[in-house]
Amino acid sequence: MSATRVCALSELEQDTARRVVIGDVPIAVVLDSAGEVHAIGDTCTHGAISLSEGFVEDDTLECWAHGSRFSLRTGAALNLPAYEPVPVYVVQIEGDDVLIDPTVTKEF
Structure with a gap:
C-alpha cells in the first residue's frame, strides 16, 4: 500500500x-x-479506547479513560495500566497534505 x-x-x-x-x-x-506531526495507533493497549479522544501534552498522548500516556515518538507506554506500546507510523508532508502508509511503522 502507498501513503x-x-x-x-x-x-x-x-x-x-x-x-x-x-x-x-x-x-x-x-x-x-x-x-x-505524529501518527500512532489509535487504540489504547490497556483497553479498546480511542486515544484520539485523549489529551496531548508535549510529545505524549494520554488515554482519557485509564490515564496511560504514550510517546508520540516511539509509541511506548509511559505509565501503567498500559505496558504494551502502540505502533508509530511514518508521516509524510507534501505541501499541505498529510500522508500516512498504515503498512509502514517506525522501528525502535
Missing part, C-alpha cells in the same frame, strides 16, 4: 489528536506543540 492522504496540515489543531482510519487501521494524528 494515503489523511487530511490537510492546516486542518490539524495544535496539541489535539485527530482520528483517521485507513482501510481498517485506526490512527491518531497529532500536531504537537513543537509543530511536528
Whole structure:
C-alpha cells in the first residue's frame, strides 16, 4: 500500500489528536506543540479506547479513560495500566497534505 492522504496540515489543531482510519487501521494524528506531526495507533493497549479522544501534552498522548500516556515518538507506554506500546507510523508532508502508509511503522 502507498501513503494515503489523511487530511490537510492546516486542518490539524495544535496539541489535539485527530482520528483517521485507513482501510481498517485506526490512527491518531497529532500536531504537537513543537509543530511536528505524529501518527500512532489509535487504540489504547490497556483497553479498546480511542486515544484520539485523549489529551496531548508535549510529545505524549494520554488515554482519557485509564490515564496511560504514550510517546508520540516511539509509541511506548509511559505509565501503567498500559505496558504494551502502540505502533508509530511514518508521516509524510507534501505541501499541505498529510500522508500516512498504515503498512509502514517506525522501528525502535
